[in-house]
Amino acid sequence: MKGSEASRPPLMADAKCREHPELKWVPIQSRVSPKQLVEMRTICMSCSHRAECREHAITHDEHGMWGGTTEVERERLKSEGRLPADA
Ligand code: SF4
Secondary structure, three states: OOHHHHOOOHHHOOOHHHHOOOOOOOOOHHHOOHHHHHHHHHHHHOOOOHHHHHHHHHHHOOOOOEOOEOHHHHHHHHHOOOOOOOO
């Protein structure tokens, strides 16, 4: 199991991202192609853990794709007041 998968909380053992270790779920933003971002976001949209995954990322200041959002997107949503700052 790759490091990016291992960092997912245990309750996400059946997470869809675990079926796609070839993707960079915890990337340095600039190294992920637009095509990969679309692919990851599409996978997240079909995952039953999407809401809790995003909450986890917000709470733990995670990097990469969590719950269909990147850290840049989560920061923007927080700054716009669309997500709780300390969820
Ligand atoms: S929402 Fe996306 S990143 Fe989160 S557990 Fe599901 S597939 Fe993985």
